[in-house]
Amino acid sequence: MTKRTWFTRVASVSVALTLIVPMLAACSGGDKDTSAERRVLRIGTLYGGKDNEPWFRQQYTDTFEFTHSNIDLEIVGAINSDSQRYEQYDPKKKQPDVYEELKKMLTGQNPVDVVVIDYTQLKRLIQDNLLQQLDPLITKDKIDLTDYVPTVIDGIKQIGDNNIYALTPTFSSSALFYNKKLFKDAGVPVPTDNMLWPDILDLARRVSKGEGKDRKYGFTFNRWPGxxxxxxxxxxxxxxxxxxxxxxxxxxxxxxxxxxxxxxxxxxxxxxxxxPDQDDVNKVNESKKPAASDSYNPMDGDWFMNGKVAMTISDFSFVNELNGAKENASKIKGFTPVDWDVVTVPQHQEQMGVGGNIGLNQLMGINANAQNADDAWEFIKFSNSREWAKLKSRSQYELTSRKEFLKVPDGSTPFNISAFYTLKPVPPTSTDMDSLYRDxxxxxxxxxxxxxxxxxxxxxxxxxxxxxxxxxxxxxxxxxxxxxxxxxxxxxxxxxxxxxxxxxxxxx
Incomplete structure (x- = not known):
């Protein structure tokens, strides 16, 4: 995962600590440790730096530190993004190996206690015996995992030999969006959950109608054709x-x-x-009247939003864009909001139950060499608690890992939200692609x-x-x-x- 992806995937959320502490006390039990002893909990992230640390603290640690006043948090980055940001790129200079730097944080003289990683690193850390298995701790503290969505728990278990080595409070996912009106106009049944690629593409062929600039297309792999x-x-x-x-x-x-x-x-x-290919895009653009170019349409390049494509694959944030377009439709000349819904992305017969574009990017694990394993587990419990999930469910970009708070946003068009959390993520490949691209x-x-x-x-x-x-x-x-x-x-x-x-x- 790139640095940019890591730091832009989640929108910045400002939380008034004094308002949410009473609610979070139910999870943490308040500040139970009343002794004068102060402890340090070291948390390792993939990327660190002066700009990145405040963002990470705001997203994940400020509330924990506020409710656990005897614990001081140190945030350590495997890669200092500040130095990379201001350094001119030199193709001949060997770039740092993220995984090797991550291992140094876990095995050095002053190792981190918690590590926050993405899905690709999790598999390698498990194989290298660098993470503590969490199942015994989950059992000991009677943590109920039945409310966690299959996308998260099954995805974690599938690369841990059916064991859990990390938990994540949020995840990202995609679904197949479809235009109800185009299917109705074509007399074709709408797609359903758990369909295979051949069946979805058959629907796409049947729903494709028209000629030239007026043609309605059955499918795109993303919202921007060409x-x-x-x-x-x-x-x-x-x-x-x-x-x-x-x-x-x-x-x-x-x-x-x-x-x-x-x-x-x-x-x-x-x-x-x-x-539609690029020639189709060009034909549509050329057919527009000159006066139309003076009319502002923020969705001009999005053919699903403009009713020209029956099905497309997009992530959860598209829900907010569709709702926003509907609320502001009167401001856009000639625009009609899409009547839409979602189903799971198509599956291959060879990989049933597995979807694409699912991200588990805030996985939190305990270092096998942790000096403060107890507080590390307390932090992971806190970050993955029911109360914290309720707060994170406000995000418009990622989804909370707990089904209880996965609901259609207020004011939104009702839709099949389960389509985003039913399938498992694609397992990491055996190839270390980061190392290959670096070398x-x-x-x-x-x-x-x-x-x-x-x-x-x-x-x-x-x-x-x-x-x-x-x-x-x-x-x-x-x-x-x-x-x-x-x-x-x-x-x-x-x-x-x-x-x-x-x-x-x-x-x-």
Missing amino acids: SNGIWDVQNYASALQLKMWDDKGEKMLVNKPGWEKAWTTVAGLYKDDII KPGIWEAQNPGNDLFNEVVKGTKTTKEALAEWETKGNAVLEKLKTNPTGQAEGGSTVEVKPMVKEAAKG
Whole structure:
């Protein structure tokens, strides 16, 4: 997860401590420790710095410190984002290894007690025996986990050998939004929860109607049409965890049946005009009257919001945008609010029960080497308590981990909110992608041919098999160059010229 994602995923929330302390006392029992002894609880985060620490304290620790007056909190970042922020990027300079820096915080002379991590780090920390198992503590304190949503608890257990090594008060998730009116007009039944990709795409074909600028499209992988086709393929196949290259970044793996099926499926949607491409976007923009350009429409590029797309995948924050657009529809000339609802994102037969774009990014665990394990557990209990969940349920960007407080926001259009918390997140892959991109920053060059070749498949100038074989060849040429020049940059900063290698396409 990038630094920017970490610090922008959750909106800043200002809380008046004097108003919420009475409520939180039910969780913490107030400040039970009346002794004069002061203790220090060290909390490790992925990124630290002068700007980041106040944000983290406001979000997660200020209230705890206020209600536990004998505990002083020290926030420690694995990576100092301040130094990176003001440093000019140098592709030849090796970037710090986030995971290695994280391990140093956990194993050094003055280790942190609590660590706040995302889903990708959790698996590796468990494998390296760096986290304390929480199940015994949960049992001892009789903490009821039945109110936690499956997305969170099942997602945590699936990479912990059915054990719990961390808890998170919030999570992010996506769902399939659909336009009720477009389905009704087309005489097609609306989608339902737990549908497979073939069934959803069949509905998309049936609901697609019209010609030219007036066409209604069945589906988009995101709200802004005309995006990069290869990214649509990756979104479609995210739960299948298809790899572009091997774990060492030395061999392309795209010329395989899984990739062929994904390319054929997504390219077919473009060919049949089920998904709008950039040409469709251009035609619609060109058809607008000159006077229309003077009318302000903040949703102009959002084709689902404007009723041109029947289904799209988006995260929970889109709910607030849809509600906001409805409340302010009278201010936008020619705009009609969408009558919408949501269902779970489509699933693959090979990965039933697993969804995409689910984020468990504030996972809190206890260091196996913690010097203050008792207070560490007290902090995690507090942050994951029912009372704290009630406060966090006010967020317009993330969802609380407890079902009790997962409700349709006041004033919102009623919708199927359970669609956001039914499926499990995609398990982390075995490849350490962060390390690979750090050691071989030029590896992105091996991906670039894929988009042009995908467009050729859509146009019909190449078959999927031909395109993937060519991508394999061109990608392998890049990977071979990176063995001696990991940055992919020639002297003077230009990209190394890539010439296809003569190599027989891999079978199977």
